[in-house]
Amino acid sequence: MTFAHGSTFGTDIQERAAALAAGFAPPELTHVFFVSGGSEAAETAIKLARQYWVDAARPGKYKIISKRASYHGATLGALSLSGFAARRAPYVPLLHAFPQIPEVHCRRCPFGLTYGRCAIECATALDEAIRREGADTVAAFIAEPVSGAANAAVVPPPEYFSVIREICDRHEVLLIADEVMTGFGRTGADFALDHWGVIPDLIVCAKGLGAGYVPIGAVIAHRRIADQIFRVSGQFVHGHTYAGNPLACATAAAVREYVRAHDLVAAARQKGEALRRELETLRTAPGVEEVRGLGLMWGVEFAAPPDHPASGAPGRAVVDAAFRNGLLVYPAGGALPGSPVNQILVGPPLTITDGELAELGTLLRRSVREAFA
Numbered sequence: 587m588t589f590a591h592g593s594t595f596g597t598d599i600q601e602r603a604a605a606l607a608a609g610f611a612p613p614e615l616t617h618v619f620f621v622s623g624g625s626e627a628a629e630t631a632i633k634l635a636r637q638y639w640v641d642a643a644r645p646g647k648y649k650i651i652s653k654r655a656s657y658h659g660a661t662l663g664a665l666s667l668s669g670f671a672a673r674r675a676p677y678v679p680l681l682h683a684f685p686q687i688p689e690v691h692c693r694r695c696p697f698g699l700t701y702g703r704c705a706i707e708c709a710t711a712l713d714e715a716i717r718r719e720g721a722d723t724v725a726a727f728i729a730e731p732v733s734g735a736a737n738a739a740v741v742p743p744p745e746y747f748s749v750i751r752e753i754c755d756r757h758e759v760l761l762i763a764d765e766v767m768t769g770f771g772r773t774g775a776d777f778a779l780d781h782w783g784v785i786p787d788l789i790v791c792a793k794g795l796g797a798g799y800v801p802i803g804a805v806i807a808h809r810r811i812a813d814q815i816f817r818v819s820g821q822f823v824h825g826h827t828y829a830g831n832p833l834a835c836a837t838a839a840a841v842r843e844y845v846r847a848h849d850l851v852a853a854a855r856q857k858g859e860a861l862r863r864e865l866e867t868l869r870t871a872p873g874v875e876e877v878r879g880l881g882l883m884w885g886v887e888f889a890a891p892p893d894h895p896a897s898g899a900p901g902r903a904v905v906d907a908a909f910r911n912g913l914l915v916y917p918a919g920g921a922l923p924g925s926p927v928n929q930i931l932v933g934p935p936l937t938i939t940d941g942e943l944a945e946l947g948t949l950l951r952r953s954v955r956e957a958f959a
């Protein structure tokens with residue numbers, strides 16, 4: 587049976603997929619709500635955070651703070667949280683005006699500071715934003731642990747998320763980790779926040795959950811949040827026809843079992859080292875400004891000379907050259923107002939072989955050379 591509406595039926599395969607997905611999260615995160623993709627998962631997390639505070643008799647808490655240079659999805663709630671000027675522009679009047687704090691990016695620090703001689707102002711900005719808004723109005727803070735489409739594979743300083751966690755706890759604000767890109771092994775850990783030992787309240791996930799075989803996403807919630815909603819309201823007031831679809835869940839369960847059986851998270855960590863070595867050879871190539879990343883999620887940022895045809899969108903020029911050479915990479919950047927598409931994301935399959943990694947390196951070096959020739 588491939589369809590059973592969640593309002594009436596539970597299915598064994600949904601339970602199994604939920605247990606397998608939660609098995610990748612910290613043990614405190616026990617409850618899974620399936621949806622059909624990343625944007626739906628972000629919407630679900632917003633509503634879950636809101637209902638948690640309503641059920642806690644704190645109905646004034648509704649704002650969700652996010653970062654500039656971020657992407658959380660295309661639907662109106664998720665887009666409201668996304669600091670991505672180019673994707674927001676036509677829809678601005680429809681979006682919620684939630685507060686945002688500056689992005690994390692040490693090489694181009696929005697505070698003009700230098701890492702090692704700063705006080706992680708990019709994190710403490712959250713404390714200031716919550717105070718400014720009033721903690722009684724703020725429900726949650728959402729962030730990508732390693733940024734994706736908006737700022738290709740920028741990795742925060744190691745203490746960033748523990749500072750964020752402490753600020754959230756102090757102000758009673760939930761921490762939502764958007765692990766749509768980073769989740770399920772991509773960065774060489776089950777979830778990227780594991781790298782820094784930080785436990786979020788909600789995890790938003792999709793992409794790697796179904797690994798491209800089916801449209802599926804999920805929110806994985808802390809036991810405390812689920813327990814309170816069950817105790818007070820009895821149920822989460824939310825749903826989609828295809829939430830927890832048995833066919834999607836069966837596929838996601840099979841993917842999770844395959845990833846564990848083949849130890850693909852450890853493989854991503856090891857292969858990530860080989861990918862790093864390949865990409866670091868680009869550091870000195872003309873046009874390349876920064877190479878950064880974690881595991882099998884890497885970003886390269888470019889600057890073409892002002893009189894060069896690629897100067898308006900050097901990331902796009904590299905993507906096009908790579909496409910002609912048989913290599914698929916993703917154009918990124920353009921998130922800050924007026925900024926160009928000046929980056930690419932490199933995210934090979936977790937099953938990539940050593941030979942294919944070497945080929946990736948060769949094709950990318952050739953493509954960068956051609957784009958800036």
Ligand SMILES: Cc1ncc(COP(=O)(O)O)c(C=O)c1O
Nearest residue numbers: 623624625657658659734766767
């Ligand atoms: C971090 C992040 N969150 C949310 C989304 C939205 O997911 P979807 O495109 O599946 O709706 C994306 C998509 O790229 C993403 O990268």
